[in-house]
Amino acid sequence: MNLKRVDLKSNGVPRAHLLIIYTGGTFGMTHDKDGVLIPFDFASILEHLPTVRNLGLAFSVFSFENPIDSSNIQPEHWQLIARLIYEQYDLHDGFVILHGTDTMAYTASALSFMLENLSKPVVLTGAQLPITEPRSDARENLITALEIASAKQNGKAVVPEVCIYFDYELLRGNRSKKVESMQFDAFDSGNYPALAKAGVKINYDFTAIRKPSNQPLKLYTRFDTRVAILKLFPGISEEVFQAVLNINGLRAVILETYGSGNAPTASWVITGLRQVIQRGVLVLNVSQCPGGTVLQGRYATSRDLVKAGVLSGADMTTEAAVTKLMLLLGEYGEKVARERIGKDLAGELTSLE
Numbered sequence: 498m499n500l501k502r503v504d505l506k507s508n509g510v511p512r513a514h515l516l517i518i519y520t521g522g523t524f525g526m527t528h529d530k531d532g533v534l535i536p537f538d539f540a541s542i543l544e545h546l547p548t549v550r551n552l553g554l555a556f557s558v559f560s561f562e563n564p565i566d567s568s569n570i571q572p573e574h575w576q577l578i579a580r581l582i583y584e585q586y587d588l589h590d591g592f593v594i595l596h597g598t599d600t601m602a603y604t605a606s607a608l609s610f611m612l613e614n615l616s617k618p619v620v621l622t623g624a625q626l627p628i629t630e631p632r633s634d635a636r637e638n639l640i641t642a643l644e645i646a647s648a649k650q651n652g653k654a655v656v657p658e659v660c661i662y663f664d665y666e667l668l669r670g671n672r673s674k675k676v677e678s679m680q681f682d683a684f685d686s687g688n689y690p691a692l693a694k695a696g697v698k699i700n701y702d703f704t705a706i707r708k709p710s711n712q713p714l715k716l717y718t719r720f721d722t723r724v725a726i727l728k729l730f731p732g733i734s735e736e737v738f739q740a741v742l743n744i745n746g747l748r749a750v751i752l753e754t755y756g757s758g759n760a761p762t763a764s765w766v767i768t769g770l771r772q773v774i775q776r777g778v779l780v781l782n783v784s785q786c787p788g789g790t791v792l793q794g795r796y797a798t799s800r801d802l803v804k805a806g807v808l809s810g811a812d813m814t815t816e817a818a819v820t821k822l823m824l825l826l827g828e829y830g831e832k833v834a835r836e837r838i839g840k841d842l843a844g845e846l847t848s849l850e
């Protein structure tokens with residue numbers, strides 16, 4: 498897995514210098530001989546984007562040597578992207594990552610935890626239709642993402658955080674979810690307002706945008722992937738439940754519960770959870786609802802979870818929870834992960850403390 502540099506010369510005196518990272522995704526896909534969509538080279542994409550050269554921006558462009566469908570994204574890809582941003586940080590005003598939509602919310606969440614003390618924008622974008630298609634959303638998504646990544650006010654970046662720009666909306670990365678695969682509005686952040694809406698002008702919501710850090714950027718790259726997501730459903734059997742909880746070497750489980758964090762009160766549910774927690778496995782309660790928050794103890798169906806030692810994931814998305822958990826476990830181990838998982842690290846949750 499490697500990155501290669503792509504040449505992109507622009508015209509005129511640049512007002513900002515951006516770094517573009519092309520990872521693949523529908524944005525730059527083409528049909529193979531069987532009509533199936535596969536990624537193609539960034540150099541070919543540029544032929545469809547002549548306007549990029551005239552935006553008054555200078556670019557450094559890096560591409561995955563072999564662009565991928567984002568269903569193949571792994572923590573190693575996050576490490577590659579985050580290291581590049583870290584190394585190139587001082588040389589650029591902002592960063593734009595072209596990425597498939599399928600796992601974009603996971604990558605955005607992971608990057609938000611890997612890059613601490615951001616004072617510059619990291620904007621992920623992609624497309625629902627390849628740039629070669631006449632009705633593609635790729636052009637608008639990229640041009641506005643570049644505009645946002647280069648936007649400054651009083652010499653400071655307007656959006657100094659990891660975010661997703663898609664279909665005229667800018668969302669916080671670690672609050673986003675892919676919610677749509679056929680319409681253009683692929684992303685939503687049910688628990689946090691849009692950071693900006695793009696119309697004739699780009700209207701930023703300055704009350705929602707994170708403040709820039711004045712501390713030096715820090716990079717964290719170690720992930721422990723020995724985690725599982727256990728989604729509850731009416732009819733889930735004790736056998737399935739226990740099989741997941743008792744996976745050999747498991748360090749943490751995200752329990753995807755109902756509503757405000759509720760689970761069946763069957764004794765095997767609570768006993769099973771209590772036993773793995775006593776063995777040192779971290780169990781985090783995240784709701785299946787895209788909006789609202791986990792409030793353990795609000796209903797009788799969540800009271801025993803607290804007693805068993807299940808931790809509340811508050812209003813975190815599953816995407817934020819799983820990436821945060823893997824990074825905390827990888828960097829610090831179980832004890833610190835337990836202390837920090839419910840704390841707001843990068844704007845990913847609303848603290849009820």
Ligand code: ASP
Nearest residue numbers: 522523566567597598599
């Ligand atoms: N399967 C594609 C991907 O995530 C979908 C997309 O880019 O919209 O790479």
